[in-house]
Amino acid sequence: MQSYLQENKERFINELLDLLRIPSISADLQYKGDVLKAAEFIADRLREAGADKVELCETPGNPIVYGEKIIDPGLPTVLAYGHYDVQPADPLELWHSPPFEPVIKDEKIYARGACDDKGQLYMHIKAFELMMQQQELACNVKFMIEGEEEIGSNNLEWFVQNNKEKLKADVILISDTGMIANDIPSITTGLRGLSYHEVEVTGPNRDLHSGLYGGAVANPINILCKMIASLHDENNHITIPGFYDNVEELSEAERAEMAKAPFSLEEYKKALDLNDVYGETGYSTNERNSIRPTLDVNGIWGGYTGEGAKTVIPSKAFAKISMRLVPHQTSEEITNLFRKHFEQIAPAGVKVEVRPHHGGEPAVTPMNSIAYKAASMAYEQTFGKKPVPMRSGGSIPIVAMFKQELGLDSVLMGFGLDSDAIHSPNEHFGIFNFLKGIETIPYFFKHYAELSK
Amino acid sequence: MQSYLQENKERFINELLDLLRIPSISADLQYKGDVLKAAEFIADRLREAGADKVELCETPGNPIVYGEKIIDPGLPTVLAYGHYDVQPADPLELWHSPPFEPVIKDEKIYARGACDDKGQLYMHIKAFELMMQQQELACNVKFMIEGEEEIGSNNLEWFVQNNKEKLKADVILISDTGMIANDIPSITTGLRGLSYHEVEVTGPNRDLHSGLYGGAVANPINILCKMIASLHDENNHITIPGFYDNVEELSEAERAEMAKAPFSLEEYKKALDLNDVYGETGYSTNERNSIRPTLDVNGIWGGYTGEGAKTVIPSKAFAKISMRLVPHQTSEEITNLFRKHFEQIAPAGVKVEVRPHHGGEPAVTPMNSIAYKAASMAYEQTFGKKPVPMRSGGSIPIVAMFKQELGLDSVLMGFGLDSDAIHSPNEHFGIFNFLKGIETIPYFFKHYAELSK
Numbered sequence: 023m024q025s026y027l028q029e030n031k032e033r034f035i036n037e038l039l040d041l042l043r044i045p046s047i048s049a050d051l052q053y054k055g056d057v058l059k060a061a062e063f064i065a066d067r068l069r070e071a072g073a074d075k076v077e078l079c080e081t082p083g084n085p086i087v088y089g090e091k092i093i094d095p096g097l098p099t100v101l102a103y104g105h106y107d108v109q110p111a112d113p114l115e116l117w118h119s120p121p122f123e124p125v126i127k128d129e130k131i132y133a134r135g136a137c138d139d140k141g142q143l144y145m146h147i148k149a150f151e152l153m154m155q156q157q158e159l160a161c162n163v164k165f166m167i168e169g170e171e172e173i174g175s176n177n178l179e180w181f182v183q184n185n186k187e188k189l190k191a192d193v194i195l196i197s198d199t200g201m202i203a204n205d206i207p208s209i210t211t212g213l214r215g216l217s218y219h220e221v222e223v224t225g226p227n228r229d230l231h232s233g234l235y236g237g238a239v240a241n242p243i244n245i246l247c248k249m250i251a252s253l254h255d256e257n258n259h260i261t262i263p264g265f266y267d268n269v270e271e272l273s274e275a276e277r278a279e280m281a282k283a284p285f286s287l288e289e290y291k292k293a294l295d296l297n298d299v300y301g302e303t304g305y306s307t308n309e310r311n312s313i314r315p316t317l318d319v320n321g322i323w324g325g326y327t328g329e330g331a332k333t334v335i336p337s338k339a340f341a342k343i344s345m346r347l348v349p350h351q352t353s354e355e356i357t358n359l360f361r362k363h364f365e366q367i368a369p370a371g372v373k374v375e376v377r378p379h380h381g382g383e384p385a386v387t388p389m390n391s392i393a394y395k396a397a398s399m400a401y402e403q404t405f406g407k408k409p410v411p412m413r414s415g416g417s418i419p420i421v422a423m424f425k426q427e428l429g430l431d432s433v434l435m436g437f438g439l440d441s442d443a444i445h446s447p448n449e450h451f452g453i454f455n456f457l458k459g460i461e462t463i464p465y466f467f468k469h470y471a472e473l474s475k
Numbered sequence: 476m477q478s479y480l481q482e483n484k485e486r487f488i489n490e491l492l493d494l495l496r497i498p499s500i501s502a503d504l505q506y507k508g509d510v511l512k513a514a515e516f517i518a519d520r521l522r523e524a525g526a527d528k529v530e531l532c533e534t535p536g537n538p539i540v541y542g543e544k545i546i547d548p549g550l551p552t553v554l555a556y557g558h559y560d561v562q563p564a565d566p567l568e569l570w571h572s573p574p575f576e577p578v579i580k581d582e583k584i585y586a587r588g589a590c591d592d593k594g595q596l597y598m599h600i601k602a603f604e605l606m607m608q609q610q611e612l613a614c615n616v617k618f619m620i621e622g623e624e625e626i627g628s629n630n631l632e633w634f635v636q637n638n639k640e641k642l643k644a645d646v647i648l649i650s651d652t653g654m655i656a657n658d659i660p661s662i663t664t665g666l667r668g669l670s671y672h673e674v675e676v677t678g679p680n681r682d683l684h685s686g687l688y689g690g691a692v693a694n695p696i697n698i699l700c701k702m703i704a705s706l707h708d709e710n711n712h713i714t715i716p717g718f719y720d721n722v723e724e725l726s727e728a729e730r731a732e733m734a735k736a737p738f739s740l741e742e743y744k745k746a747l748d749l750n751d752v753y754g755e756t757g758y759s760t761n762e763r764n765s766i767r768p769t770l771d772v773n774g775i776w777g778g779y780t781g782e783g784a785k786t787v788i789p790s791k792a793f794a795k796i797s798m799r800l801v802p803h804q805t806s807e808e809i810t811n812l813f814r815k816h817f818e819q820i821a822p823a824g825v826k827v828e829v830r831p832h833h834g835g836e837p838a839v840t841p842m843n844s845i846a847y848k849a850a851s852m853a854y855e856q857t858f859g860k861k862p863v864p865m866r867s868g869g870s871i872p873i874v875a876m877f878k879q880e881l882g883l884d885s886v887l888m889g890f891g892l893d894s895d896a897i898h899s900p901n902e903h904f905g906i907f908n909f910l911k912g913i914e915t916i917p918y919f920f921k922h923y924a925e926l927s928k
Contacts, residue, residue, distance in 0.1 A: 049783030110781055116682070173783050200687070214686060218784045227748035229569070229899040233667060233869030234653070236799050237769030238760045240753035243794075244703065244772050251704035254697070295680035300693035300824030307691045316690030319697050320787050321778035326795060330502030330626050331671045331832040332563055333797055333870075334773050334898050341696075342779060344786055346689050371753035379784040416686030417786075445787050446682035 024461070026152050031457055034148045035131070037067065038456065041106075041140050042124040042133040048084060048107035048173045057169050060106040060140075061085050064147070064167050071151035073165065079185070081177035084169030088188070091154070092162045098474040099162040100467060101191035101430070102150075103420070104143025104198065105171035108135035109445045116447035130450040138444035141451035142197035142437060143167055145459035153464050160464075160471035164191055171198075174218075174380020175420050182427045193393040193470070194424050197459060199414050199436030204454060206284055207401040209394065210434035212312065212413035213421055215347030215384035217356040218320075221364060222375040223249070223339045229325075232333040240371030242339040243324045249367050249374075250341060253317055257303035260317050260345075262363045265356065270349040272313055280308060283410055293441065311415035315356075316346045342379075346415060353381030353419070382419020385432075392473045393433040400435075400465035404458060435459075435466065477914070479605050484910055487601045488584070490520065491909065494559075494593050495577040495586040501537060501560035501626045510622050513559040513593075514538050517600070517620050524604035526618065532638070534630035537622030541641070544607070545615045551927040552615040553920060554644035554883070555603075556873070557596025557651065558624035561588035562898045569900035583903040591897035594904035595650035595890060596620060598912035606917050613917075613924035617644055624651075627671075627833020628873050635880045646846040646923070647877050650912060652867050652889030657907060659737055660854040662847065663887035665765065665866035666874055668800030668837035670809040671773075674817060675828040676702070676792045682778075685786040693824030695792040696777045702820050702827075703794065706770055710756035713770050713798075715816045718809065723802040725766055733761060736863055746894065764868035768809075769799045795832075799868060806834030806872070835872020838885075845926040846886040853888075853918035857911060888912075888919065 027034075046060035047053040061078050064087045069076045073089030084107065092099075111121035111134045119125045124133035131141065146165070153159040166189065170176050182189060199210040225242035226235070255261050272280075285308055291299065301310040310316070324339030326332035345356055361376040368374040388394065389411055401409040414434075421432045437459040443449045480487075499513035500506040514531050517540045522529045526542030537560065545552075564574035564587045572578045577586035584594065599618070606612040619642065621631050635642060652663040678695035679688070708714050725733075738761055744752065754763040763769070777792030779785035798809055814829040821827040841847060842864055854862040867887075874885045890912040896902045 049785065050781065110779065110783075110785055112779070112781065113682075172785075216686075216786070218786070225749070228896060228901070229566075230747075231869065231898040232769075232771045232773060232797060233669075233799055234867070234893055234897075235764055236771045236797075236868060237754050237767055238752055238764040238868075239747060239749060241771045243775050244707070244770075245753075247700040247703040247772065247775070248707075250697065250700040254701075294683075294692060296678070296692060296824060297826070298823035299691060300698075300822060301690050311688055311691040314690055316685075317697075318685045318689045318694045318788055319700065319778065320685060320785060321780045321789075322696050322700070322792065323776050323780040325772065325774035326563065326565070327774045327776040327793075328503065328563055328565065330563075331795065331797070332502065332625075332773060332898065333669070333671070335771055336774075339775065340780070342784065344685060344689075344784070346686060369753060370751035371749060373750075414687070415689060415691075416684065440687055443681060444687075445684040445785065448681070 026156055027457065027461055034460065035453065038131065038141060038144045039124045041144060042135055043122055045122045046107050046169065047110050048170050049110050057084050057107055061087050061169055064106050067147050068165060071147055072154040079181065081181055083177040086181050087167040088165060090164040091159065093159055094162065097161050097471060099164060099191040100193055100195050100470065101164045101166060101189060102146045102195045104146060104167045105139045105169065106143065106167055107169040107172050108140065109172050113447060118448055129453045131453065132448055132450045134449055136449050137438040137442040137451040138449065139171065139198045141456055142459065145197060145437065145456060146463060148460045149463035152460065153467065158464060160467045164189065176380060178420055179423050179427065182423065186428065189428060191430060194430050194432040195435065195466070196418065196432050197435050197437060198418055199416065199434045200438040200440055200442070201436055202284065202410060202412065203439065204452070207405040207407065207409040208412040209397055209409045210414045210436055211389055211411045212386045213384060214415055214417050215351060215353050216344060216382040216417040216419060217347060217353050217360060218344040218379040218381065219360060220377045220379060221341050221343060224337060224373045225371065226335065226337055229337050230335040232335045235335055239335065240369060241335045242372055243336060245369060245372050246324065246339040246341060249364065250319055252367060258301055260315065262359050264359050268350040268355070269315060277309065281306065283308065283412065312413035313348055315348050315351060317343065319343050346417065347384045349384045349386055351384060353383055357381055382417045383422035385421040385425070387421065387432055387434060391431055393431060393470060396466050396469035396473050397433050397435050399469045400462050403465050404462045435462070479609055480910065480914055487913065488906065491584065491594060491597050492577045494597060495588055496575055498575045499560050499622065500563050501623050502563050510537050510560055514540050514622055517559050520600050521618060524600055525607040532634060534634050536630040539631070539634050540620040541618060543617040544612065546612055547615065550614050550924060552617060552644040553646055553648050553923065554617045554619060554642060555599045555648045557599060557620045558592045558622065559596065559620055560622040560625050561593065562625050566900060571901055582906050584906065585901055585903045587902055589902050590891040590895040590904035591902065592624065592651045594909055595912065598650055598890065598909060599916060601913045602916035605913065606920065611917060613920045617642065629833060631873055632876050632880065635876065639881065642881060644883060647883050647885040648888065648919070649871065649885050650888050650890060651871055652869065652887045653891040653893055653895070654889055655737065655863060655865065656892065657905070660858040660860065660862040661865040662850055662862045663867045663889055664842055664864045665839045666837060667868055667870050668804060668806050669797060669835040669870040669872060670800060670806050670813060671797040671832040671834065672813060673830045673832060674794050674796060677790060677826045678824065679788065679790055682790050683788040685788045688788055692788065693822060694788045695825055696789060698822060698825050699777065699792040699794060702817065703772055705820060711754055713768065715812050717812050721803040721808065722768060730762065734759065736761065736865065765866035766801055768801050768804060770796065772796050799870065800837045802837045802839050804837060806836055810834055835870045836875035838874040838878070840874070840885055840887060844884055846884060846923060849919050849922035849926050850886050850888050852922045853915045856918050857915045888915065
């Protein structure tokens with residue numbers, strides 16, 4: 023296996039670079055053609071690697087690439103999930119090289135999607151090729167690669183509900199998370215949910231001169247700031263009534279266990295150039311970004327934002343506001359609480375509209391399953407040490423949906439790093455990580471087949 | 476005089492439309508060529524109208540157009556000021572017709588600068604032409620038309636200081652304000668000052684994924700909102716320490732006098748489609764936007780503002796924040812107080828930078844002067860009623876500067892209306908107002924010459 027990887031790694035990397043050159047941004051309709059191109063690229067590579075029944079499954083949105091290799095109905099089946107769409111690349115001016123012209127620097131591949139999720143999903147296709155070529159495929163495998171993850175997997179649930187037979191499997195395998203460090207492998211065992219909104223505050227019916235009207239009418243930017251500021255109290259608790267009602271509280275023992283994960287606050291601050299961290303009173307940094315729910319403004323805009331000065335009171339101001347949810351909170355519950363509260367706190371001088379975007383449910387994956395054990399053994403084999411279980415702050419809402427619709431648990435074998443700058447300028451993925459993923463995945467198949475016997 | 480105006484009004488309007496076609500946006504350097512074109516246009520029209528010594532006076536920025544007609548050194552001299560630059564036109568999508576392709580609709584000229592200040596300054600050039608043609612010019616006149624008013628008149632003070640002899644005059648005449656209504660003429664007797672800042676809040680050194688970092692680091696948008704929200708208390712008083720120390724407090728008698736000005740709160744709310752007005756407790760709408768200082772956010776931006784959802788914690792967030800000042804506050808004092816306070820309230824997790832833009836001093840113009848009386852008589856003659864003295868909420872910082880550098884008072888004969896949407900999409904200027912200005916200005920010259928005898 024090692025020799026096949028060594029002999030083909032240049033080609034594997036070059037194929038990934040080709041995939042990264044396709045700007046498959048699902049959030050922006052002008053890239054619709056590129057999104058399709060990426061889907062076809064994935065389908066072609068699956069076919070070449072030896073998958074059967076490869077097709078672009080139509081959905082009301084972007085197609086889902088499906089492929090499978092059933093070697094023996096008696097063997098367990100792994101359903102590998104990934105996504106070929108990527109986040110928008112702006113702010114473009116902060117990229118050191120164009121986001122869709124991948125470059126390799128210091129043994130890392132720089133491009134939008136390098137890690138999230140093209141680099142990670144491509145590990146699965148190449149691991150599959152490797153197992154096929156080496157005649158080592160130990161389980162049946164199905165691939166389900168979607169193109170709408172970055173806009174909320176809008177049509178995946180519909181697809182899953184309508185293709186339960188086709189998707190029948192024993193476990194879902196996903197590489198769309200990270201690990202602690204290249205020498206500290208980890209497996210993600212929890213994910214936060216998401217509630218995402220765009221809010222619009224309207225003051226006067228037209229932009230006004232701030233001299234003639236300033237002080238006499240509600241300025242929608244000032245009001246929006248005031249409303250956003252009021253969503254946290256002085257301890258950075260979220261003030262939406264009922265927000266914490268269903269939050270899973272971890273025991274002191276569980277928190278003590280979590281606190282053992284290697285972490286240096288000084289290095290964390292240094293890496294982000296921060297004087298200090300900031301967050302909810304009473305919780306550590308690792309707790310704040312994993313077991314606690316949060317509320318963040320992801321974007322804000324209104325008024326004059328060009329060069330120079332313009333003395334305007336705008337008619338409207340906007341923000342994108344998202345909340346990360348923890349187990350037992352549901353996206354629907356929090357979406358309703360947020361909307362009701364945000365409309366309620368608007369003063370009489372403005373009108374407020376809350377438009378929910380996609381949401382997603384939090385999830386916890388079991389650590390006592392065969393799949394977790396197989397994954398743990400695979401990492402131990404390739405990294406030389408047992409992986410650490412880790413709660414992630416990110417969201418892969420489909421993990422909860424797969425459990426609900428297919429009754430399947432997921433195993434989250436992520437090979438990215440926090441420092442890979444996913445969703446940010448200069449996203450990258452280490453070549454070490456890419457190759458390590460391709461090396462580790464076949465061991466998972468092997469151990470999973472053996473443990474399933 | 477009436478007949479000359481009647482016979483030439485079509486041409487006057489068409490000349491103004493030509494001027495409005497030049498996008499002389501001073502805030503945006505890509506319009507530098509158009510700014511110069513507008514200056515040359517003004518100079519050519521002044522020459523044609525009969526002005527002498529017309530020139531584009533170089534400054535470190537945009538040129539100042541100068542011209543004069545000295546008919547008798549023994550007569551008083553009026554120095555007419557105006558500006559040929561305009562505000563940026565965005566948001567473009569809200570204009571019903573392109574901002575630099577003027578159209579006439581319902582007896583109003585729609586274009587950026589139609590009222591502020593091209594339409595109003597052009598009244599002076601055409602009134603001068605009329606007086607020259609009718610041999611009615613009763614005073615000497617000098618013109619000083621600048622091209623940087625909308626970006627803070629950065630070089631006008633330098634020009635005035637270096638051309639005191641050339642600018643020697645008895646009074647300054649400015650049409651860059653409004654009047655209450657077409658049947659309620661008014662003269663502006665007070666102007667607010669301005670302190671304008673761009674602020675930048677930096678959190679982490681790069682954009683972060685809100686799942687992986689949300690809750691654990693200071694989000695610069697949330698922090699900026701919090702900082703902005705804290706600048707007003709629950710009564711909408713501004714919380715910057717020392718902000719009100721020097722504010723001129725009007726007596727009850729003065730406030731009672733102000734309250735007599737015709738004003739309908741219902742119509743005001745209806746015109747702006749507001750459920751309610753909003754502002755400082757204890758003051759009326761007219762007081763809030765004239766005798767009270769204010770703080771408004773004129774623009775805000777940060778994070779993802781495109782279509783769809785992006786779960787990012789941005790590295791930076793920005794806002795443009797301006798304060799309108801009232802007599803006895805100074806721009807320098809307030810600029811320093813703001814900067815100090817805004818830096819001080821930043822929490823440890825972020826870095827803050829405050830960049831002051833231009834400022835301007837508040838001003839009150841005397842009502843017992845010959846100039847005010849001459850203006851009042853001129854309005855009475857053409858409108859059939861005595862004009863109301865009015866404090867405006869806007870700023871023309873150069874009024875205080877002219878007083879300081881040249882020792883001259885200004886008389887503010889504005890013919891625009893609040894509803895003209897200056898600085899907003901669909902700015903317009905009534906043809907009634909344009910022609911009424913051209914008709915009224917010569918009477919000012921006549922009465923001013925007579926009262927000066």
